[in-house]
Amino acid sequence: MNVHVAGKPLLGDDKEFLMTERDFDEIADLALKHTGIVLGRHKANMVYGRIARRLRQLKYSTFADYLEYLREHFSEESTNFINLITTNLTSFYREPHHFDFLNETVIPELKRKTDKKIRIWSSGCSIGQEAYTIAFTMAEAHLAASYDLKILATDLDSNVVQTGSEGIYPADNLMSVPDEVVEKYFERSRDGNQVRVKKSMRDLVHFKRLNLLESWPMKGKFDVIFCRNVVIYFNRDTQKTLFNRYADYLPTGGYLIIGHSESLNGLTDRFKSVGNTVYQKVY
Numbered sequence: 001m002n003v004h005v006a007g008k009p010l011l012g013d014d015k016e017f018l019m020t021e022r023d024f025d026e027i028a029d030l031a032l033k034h035t036g037i038v039l040g041r042h043k044a045n046m047v048y049g050r051i052a053r054r055l056r057q058l059k060y061s062t063f064a065d066y067l068e069y070l071r072e073h074f075s076e077e078s079t080n081f082i083n084l085i086t087t088n089l090t091s092f093y094r095e096p097h098h099f100d101f102l103n104e105t106v107i108p109e110l111k112r113k114t115d116k117k118i119r120i121w122s123s124g125c126s127i128g129q130e131a132y133t134i135a136f137t138m139a140e141a142h143l144a145a146s147y148d149l150k151i152l153a154t155d156l157d158s159n160v161v162q163t164g165s166e167g168i169y170p171a172d173n174l175m176s177v178p179d180e181v182v183e184k185y186f187e188r189s190r191d192g193n194q195v196r197v198k199k200s201m202r203d204l205v206h207f208k209r210l211n212l213l214e215s216w217p218m219k220g221k222f223d224v225i226f227c228r229n230v231v232i233y234f235n236r237d238t239q240k241t242l243f244n245r246y247a248d249y250l251p252t253g254g255y256l257i258i259g260h261s262e263s264l265n266g267l268t269d270r271f272k273s274v275g276n277t278v279y280q281k282v283y
């Protein structure tokens with residue numbers, strides 16, 4: 001147990017646990033090193049709230065105690081720590097103009113592929129609602145049954161990958177899903193509180209835990225990569241490296257789709273803009 005306070009308290013005295021500036025900086029360093037996520041001091045309340053849950057579980061009374069535990073048991077505790085650090089906000093049909101772009105531009109091109117092989121990657125997929133929206137869009141365009149379609153869904157956070165592979169969500173997550181899609185591709189629990197994506201759609205999506213900062217085991221290229229609302233948490237160097245790696249995983253003419261507040265400007269010249277946050281690989 002840590003008895004002395006190392007560093008100035010960062011948050012007010014009214015808090016349940018003591019978090020000093022030094023504690024916060026250590027958390028931010030670990031987050032950057034292991035996830036690429038940049039945590040400025042203005043995120044102190046958010047970080048406090050998330051890690052406080054773990055302090056309660058482990059019955060620690062200060063962040064310094066938890067950090068000492070994390071340092072000493074990093075291989076066992078790092079997954080919990082990382083899962084607390086990630087922000088997993090998502091929804092079905094989020095940024096719907098991307099699915100209009102799929103329908104209007106990408107799908108007609110994919111239909112002309114002679115090998116009938118279609119590979120799409122939802123990178124930073126969170127609980128899988130983006131990947132399933134892609135699956136519904138492809139199925140509605142008749143690209144699921146008669147094509148060799150596989151959607152890879154990856155995330156660093158092991159909890160969200162597990163949720164995605166189960167495909168079970170609270171029923172109120174269906175607000176943004178058109179009625180006919182709900183009807184065709186979801187089944188309801190007996191009490192009506194939960195829904196599950198039907199097996200035919202779950203079979204199209206392959207969930208894997210993958211840290212984008214580490215090596216990628218995938219061999220082939222993708223026709224389309226979705227990486228939406230992920231790099232917003234990274235610094236420009238990490239973004240640059242990542243976008244260039246995505247270019248290596250796309251054929252010339254392949255598409256990279258990013259989030260509403262993200263841009264490739266000044267980071268890579270290997271793509272051209274072909275729509276609202278939609279890019280096409282040029283080399």
Ligand SMILES: C[S@@+](CC[C@H](N)C(=O)[O-])C[C@H]1O[C@@H](n2cnc3c(N)ncnc32)[C@H](O)[C@@H]1O
Pocket residue numbers: 034035036037086087088089090091094123124125126127130154155156157160210211212213227228229230259
């Ligand atoms: C805000 S969610 C975006 C979900 C979805 N793409 C969307 O736009 O709705 C960001 C996701 O990126 C994941 N993430 C953050 N850092 C990552 C990393 N280094 N490698 C892989 N995934 C990461 C987080 O775990 C989180 O689930």
